[in-house]
Amino acid sequence: MRAADAASCAAAVASVPGAKFLAGGSNLVDLMKEDVERPTRLVDIRQLPLRQIQRTRAGLSVGALATNTETANHPLIRENYPLLTQAIVAGASGQLRNMATNGGNLLQRTRCNYFYDTATPCNKREPGTGCGAREGLNRIHAVLGWSEACVATYPGDMANALYALDANVRVRATDGRERLIPMADFHRLPGDTPQRDNNLAHGELILAIELPVSSAEFARNSHYLKVRDRTSYAFAMVAVAAALQIDGGTIRQARVVLGSVAHKPWRSAEAEAMLIGRRANVETFDRAAKAALRDARPLAHNAYKVELGQRSIVRALVRAAKLA
Structure with a gap:
């Protein structure tokens, strides 16, 4: 379905367990094709006015629906936060960067082979089934912060730069209020709940990434x-x-x-x-x-x-x- 504004988009997802936002779809659609993700509802948010990249008193606000290409090539980013441009350009391909949105990039899921293979056990895909990678082929897996439940890694590049730049993620909660999540608190370590990649509540919508002025000193x-x-x-x-x-x-x-x-x-x-x-x-x-x-x-x-x-x-x- 397609909702008209942020409030109705958030409500449409929050009201249905298993519902998902759909923007560029460069990761979610792949997961659906592999039968890893089975959303009960898809809410198209591409029409929302969340593509602006503009100065603020605190620094720079980067819209969640701006594409990776638009972000990496924006003169304010290239001049003041070149680390972010470098990280984005290092990811994927030009065609994917043209489709992928900033919000979706933050939410991309692991590339663990066991996560993608529905014939193998994976606590992230099906909690309680075990971790195939723990004793399996784990060349690409974690060496820090892993738990007995999951040894998967976060695969993105953009988020690494955002951590270094002390960015915040501005989200719209299901009650209509907005809150800022420091990047350091956005993603999660696996612990005993590896199915949770981040600290967003169901139905919370990413609006923008906020970059502080102080980070431009780097x-x-x-x-x-x-x-x-x-x-x-x-x-x-x-x-x-x-x-x-x-x-x-x-x-x-x-x-x-x-x-x-x-x-x-x-x-x-x-x-x-x-x-x-x-x-x-x-x-x-x-x-x-x-x-x-x-x-x-x-x-x-x-x-x-x-x-x-x-x-x-x-x-x-x-x-x-x-x-x-």
Whole structure:
């Protein structure tokens, strides 16, 4: 169905268990084709006026229905938040970025093979059935934050940059009120409820992504690095969103976010603590990288992610600091 405004869209989803919003459909439609998702109702929200990208007093508001292409190429994004442009361009293909919306990008689901294969057990797809990847083929799976119930990873790129930029997600609740969710609190670790990817209530509608002015200070010293099996149209084995504020060679602020190593983008407080107040050089970056993966718990087939993650952090920080 197609609703006329945000209120009726939210009500149409909230009133029906299993209902879903439909925007670009680049992930949801694929999941429906694979019989992974079986929505009881689809509510088309593409007509809602949520495509604006505009300045606000707090920084920049990026509409939930703006496409990834529109967002990555917008002059305000490219000039003030180049890390976000880099991350978006690293994802998918040009054709998919033309269709995919920002809100849908945040909500994309894992690319775990067991999640997509309905003949295998998966607690995320069918709670209580088990985790096929836990003892199975787990080369692409998590090394941080996983639980006995789920070892899947969040596959997106855009969200990694948004974590580094201290973004907020503005949503419309089912009672009509709006609330801001810090990106750090948007996605969830699996725990014993891996079927829940995020902290949205059923029927809550993403309106916009809010970027603070302060994050623009990282514009000159940021870099997004995505390491994958092939250079195009592939999900990351490890990704790093790195941003630094450097004054006279000393790091005053730092953001280090790892992608494809956990059930959500993984911001490393340990790495950031090793960077702040220290000189911007390879030795500092190496210590920070080791701290970031110190608590990693690799599975049978993904121990490579620990060293790869460390090397990727160093490389991303070197490029962010303009040392290479």
